[in-house]
């Protein structure tokens with residue numbers, strides 16, 4: 001059985017050093033024993049991910065995490081207290097128990113406590129944390145269902161723990177620290193507004209300042225079909241083709257067949273839109289279209305993470321190889 005809800009089987013495979021796909025509230029992860037390099041290597045192989053791209057380490061609780069962290073800024077502790085378990089990843093100085101393979105040589109490790117009942121139970125049964133990137137092929141759209149994982153990686157991994165569709169739908173917000181100042185490396189499931197409400201001043205790393213860690217590679221989250229971002233009414237004039245699909249925020253457009261349009265949230269709810277985003281991209285990418293036209297959403301709350309993912313999925317940002 002390649003897919004199911006068998007936590008014991010998942011635990012046995014992970015203890016044996018095998019990779020297993022796990023559900024989280026953000027997206028599915030491809031997990032392996034974070035303390036065993038041979039196991040971590042299998043993640044990179046299955047995803048075909050370059051080894052200079054570091055991995056997030058998932059813990060079941062803060063006490064487990066503290067064993068592997070050298071120091072925790074006060075603002076980090078505040079954020080952890082407010083948002084864990086949940087869609088927040090913190091970049092913290094690591095101890096030597098976390099290998100360079102996990103952090104790609106960095107002295108900081110990305111850590112988070114995910115908020116999914118199956119995965120929390122799984123972590124509780126294991127004596128080690130789980131390194132897990134999103135369970136997609138490198139550069140492709142992140143998976144929010146077990147089916148998405150199966151299509152991309154099913155033949156390469158022994159088991160997918162099926163926890164249903166992800167409830168948040170975009171990846172975790174990644175926050176590093178300059179002293180006590182929190183710095184957002186990636187917008188995600190915890191909004192900028194929620195962060196500032198918790199700790200006051202928060203900086204957002206500008207694109208130009210972003211380190212060349214490949215997690216920040218522009219080509220991430222991209223469908224195979226060319227995707228353009230902008231006002232669909234305007235873009236439709238530019239792309240005179242029958243085979244056009246629309247990824248809309250809250251309303252459909254006339255003149256395009258309804259099965260080629262996905263509305264992320266009819267009521268204009270950004271949380272609902274985030275939850276539906278990647279499934280919509282997977283769906284439209286499977287239709288064999290010539291272009292996908294994607295409409296930006298209001299740039300606030302989790303909408304900032306949605307717009308970030310649309311930007312990264314854009315045709316002009318794809319790596320050509």
Ligand code: TXA
Nearest residue numbers: 026028029054055056108109110133134171172215216
């Ligand atoms: O919601 C999530 O964060 C999901 C679930 C599975 O937890 N995981 C996820 O992992 O999105 P991944 O590998 O697809 O994205 C993690 C990002 C990458 O951009 C990576 O470069 C960055 O985190 N990252 C990981 N460790 C880092 C480190 N030590 N320093 C800087 N960036 C790091």
Ligand code: MG
Nearest residue numbers: 133134142220
């Ligand atoms: Mg990813």
